[in-house]
């Protein structure tokens with residue numbers, strides 16, 4: 001499913017209105033009706049629509065008129081401006097609602113909101129430009145207070161007010177909605193944190209604006225990515241068909257083993273662990289090699305490398321080997337954990353060949369690379385992921401709830417699979433391994449990152465269902481990969 005920025009949405013709106021000659025008020029009527037239907041589903045006795053001065057407010061006025069038309073007698077509008085100050089379609093929408101008998105009042109700061117079972121947040125949408133202050137900030141606090149006291153339901157029109165529709169940033173007060181009715185397409189800022197935490201359940205309403213798919217649009221990862229990343233397994237294939245993954249073994253050998261298991265379960269034909277010493281307890285199926293002077297020959301047969309899981313920060317041969325590989329390796333690879341640290345040298349970020357490596361930082365690692373704080377990364381995750389991709393040339397998976405996948409060419413995907421079952425040591429190593437396994441099978445780095453993130457999250461969910469969110473271990477996530485792959489192949493094609 002595509003995810004659009006405010007700017008992209010404005011282009012789609014403009015095209016529908018000026019080229020396809022659909023009047024804006026027609027689109028607004030569909031938007032407001034969808035909002036009204038979402039409210040009606042809660043069977044409310046009383047609805048209050050909070051309306052701003054722009055077209056988002058217009059959606060709220062239309063919704064109020066439809067609710068009244070459909071028999072909700074107690075519906076009223078609390079507007080941030082006097083009706084005389086409204087212009088264009090929002091003015092038309094308000095005029096019709098008032099003619100239909102919808103009572104309205106202008107919000108005065110400090111005033112409590114009238115009681116309701118459902119509040120519609122139509123204060124600001126994609127036109128929001130800066131953090132809320134003054135009257136609007138006050139209105140949002142009044143909503144929060146009345147909802148806390150009454151348990152009323154909040155439905156946001158298009159975007160919860162206070163959430164940046166493009167970046168998901170929440171830089172001031174913001175409405176917490178249980179549901180968001182997205183007009184024509186979900187806005188990117190409601191798919192990623194922190195914005196998604198304010199949007200609740202997002203439902204896309206077809207308001208008559210056609211969204212043409214294009215590479216520039218962000219999207220959620222899907223099971224289709226997994227199907228596309230895994231090659232067809234014909235009867236005459238052999239282990240060489242599915243590639244060899246080389247895993248660099250450092251100080252913590254268990255992490256390298258988990259990465260290797262992830263790669264193997266994701267379908268790599270062969271996993272090779274290479275380190276200073278043999279790894280005791282590694283699966284018998286793994287090939288083991290010791291480092292030699294000519295590292296190139298150790299990994300020469302590998303189609304993809306995984307560097308970082310368990311590498312450690314003690315310097316020494318593994319680290320020298322990793323640096324060497326980073327400088328000379330010409331095939332795809334995954335850089336994780338302590339491997340990422342190697343990208344920042346003498347205060348500068350190393351530039352990698354575009355799209356060759358997949359980087360899998362968690363927010364703290366991303367912050368270290370960008371020389372900023374973890375809080376700053378988490379507040380503006382989209383910016384952090386896209387900047388790291390642009391500056392390093394790597395495909396970035398910025399991990400965490402709703403992982404963001406960013407290609408240096410600007411493509412963005414959001415991964416919605418996964419849950420707290422993955423909040424345990426070693427799951428990051430498994431992700432690095434899965435991505436390495438997909439790379440070895442020939443998936444390009446962006447697809448491998450998208451499919452890998454999806455599969456890893458899905459495996460985490462399945463493991464969590466079986467073993468609880470509390471008790472799932474990274475090795476359980478590995479064990480759930482086969483079922484996650486099976487599920488991806490049986491997923492309903494409509495999701496695409």
Ligand SMILES: NC(=O)C1=CN([C@@H]2O[C@H](COP(=O)(O)OP(=O)(O)OC[C@H]3O[C@@H](n4cnc5c(N)ncnc54)[C@H](O)[C@@H]3O)[C@@H](O)[C@H]2O)[C@@H](O)CC1
Nearest residue numbers: 013024027028031054055056124125126127128129130158
């Ligand atoms: N024809 C269209 O363009 C359609 C638009 N629709 C709705 O219209 C929305 C976009 O409408 P607009 O572009 O009018 O924008 P908004 O209604 O989101 O914002 C209106 C105005 O509020 C002001 N504003 C922005 N940030 C503010 C802040 N922090 N404090 C105080 N004032 C602030 C700005 O002057 C802005 O133009 C969409 O989100 C959607 O809900 C839908 O009705 C479908 C059709």
Ligand SMILES: [K+]
Nearest residue numbers: 121124157159
């Ligand atoms: K809104």
